[in-house]
Amino acid sequence: MKLKGSAWIAWIFLLPSLLTIGLVIFYPLAKEIRYSFTDQGQISFQHYIELFGSFFSSNSVFRDVMFQTVAWTVINLFLQFTIGLVLALLLHRIRKGRTIYQTLLMIPWVVPSFVGAYAWLWLVHDRFGFMNQALHKVRLPIFHWLDDGTITMLLVIMVNVWIGVPFMMITFLSGLRSIPTSLYEAARIEGASSWQQLTHITLPLLRPVAATATALGMIWTFNMFNVIYIVSSGGPANSTETLITYTYQEAFQNGNIGVASTYGVVILSFLIAFTLYYQRVLKANQNEGMYY
C-alpha cells in the first residue's frame, strides 16, 4: 500500500516539523529533566529526595498536592461522566427543541476556559457577586466561597464540571446515534421494559465511546490550569493546588526552578504511563474517534 524506496523524500517532508518539535518540545523537556537533577549547579537527587523522602511527614506539600490532584481528577471525571451521560440520554429522547438545548448546553465548552473561570469568579465575589447578593436578598447569611479549603475545592471542581460536561454529553450523544434503532424495536417486540433496554442495549453499546471520552476527559482535567489559577490561585493555603498549578507556582512565584522541574518530571511520568494505557484502550476500540 505504501510507497516504497523513497525514504529520503519522507525525511525532507518531515525535517521542518521535526526540527521545530525538537526545539520547542524535546530540547526543553531534556532541559527540564536536567534541572530536576541539578542542585546549586551540581548533579544531585536532592529534589527527589526532598519530595519523596518527606512524603509521610506531616507537612509534606508534595503529598497534599498529589492527594488533591487525585481528588480533583476523580471527582471531576465522575461528575462529568454521570451528568454528561444523563443529559445525552435526555437529549436523545426528544425531538422538539433538541437543537436549541444542545446549543445552550455546549456554551460552557465553546467559551474560552479562562472566560468561564472569570465568569464564575465574578459570581462568587464576596460583596458584589450574584451568589452573595441573592443570598442576602432572601435574608440568608452570605458566604465566603474562597475562604475554606474544602469548599473552595468543591467550587473549582464545580466550575470545571461546568466546563467539561458538554464534551461528555456530545460524545455520548454521537454514540447513542450510532446504535441501530432495530435493536430497540426487537427488544420491544420481546417485551423488554425501557429500563431493560437501557441496561441491556444502550449502556453496553456505549462502552467504546465511554472509554474514549473518559480517557480524554481525564487528560484534560488533569492538565487543567486556568480554572484553578483564576478562581482560587491554588489557595487558601495551597488547598486547591494540583500538580499542574503547583508546578507553575514553584517556578514563577517561588522561583524554585529545580523543584518545579521535579514536579514536571512527575507529571511527565504520569502522562507517559497514561498514554501507554490509553493506547490499549484505543486498540480495543479501533475505529472510535481518537484524535479529538
Added chain:
Amino acid sequence: MRKSNKWVHILLGIASFVSVFPILWLLLTSFKPVSEIYSDTFRILPKAFTIENYVDVFTRSGGVFWTWFLNSVIISILTTVIGLILSTTAAYAISRFRFRGRKGITMSFLLTQMFPGILLIVPLYIMIDQLGLLNTYVGVVFAYLAITVPFCVMVLKNFFDAIPIEIEEAARMDGCSQLGIFWRMVLPLSLPGLAITAFYSFLTTWNEFIIAVTFLKSHDMYTLPVGLHHFVNQFSTQYHLMAAAAMIITVPTLLLFFFAQRLVSNRYFYKKG
C-alpha cells in the same frame, strides 16, 4: 407527546439554564453602569442599560485595547500558518511513506499532543529568555507551536490516510513530481482537514491564557487574554472592564465555532485548548 417528556424538558431546561447563566450574568454585568455593578442592591437586569464599559475598554490608555486585539490576531495567524505548513508536511510523510523510525515519530506526536503547556513552560521560559525573545511575537509563537503542531499532525494524518493511494500513482504515471502530488492533489482533497486544523490552531492560540500571561510582559505586547487578566488580578478588581472585554473576546469564538461546526463533521471539534 408522551407525558414523561415533560420531565425531560424540565431537566434539560434546568441544565441549559445552569450552563448559560454564568456567561449571561457576565453579559448583563457588561451592560450595567459602574454604580449598579458595585452596589449592595441586588438587581438582575440593568436599571440603566449602558455601553459605557465597552467604550471605556476601547478608549482607555490611548486605545491600547486595539493593540492587544492586533497582537492576538497577529500571533494567532502566525501560529496557524506556520503550524499548518509544519503539520501538513509531517502528516503527509508519516501517512504515505514507509521508512525507518516512522512508528517512533508517530508515537512521539501522539504522546506530545497530550502535554499540557505547563509541562514545558518552565524550560521554554528559560530558553526563550536566553534567546532574548521574551515579550516578542516570535517567543510566544514558538511556545504555541509546541501545543498545536502535534495535534494537527495526528488529525491531518487521519485525513491523508483516507485518500486512496491509486490517485497518487495515476498522477505519478502522468509525470507529476512528488511535491506536485502533495500540492495539487493531496492538499485540495483534504480541505476539510485543513479547515479543522486551521480553526483549531487559531482558536487555541486566540484563547491561550497562561503562556501569554507569563511570556508577554509589557503593556503594548499583551494579547486579549492577558489584557483581561490585567483588569482582574491580585492588584486590580475592575470587574466592569473585565466583563466587557470578556464579551469582546468570546463573541468571535462563539461565531467561529458554530459556523465551523456547520461546515465540517463535528467529531474533531471538541478538543479543549
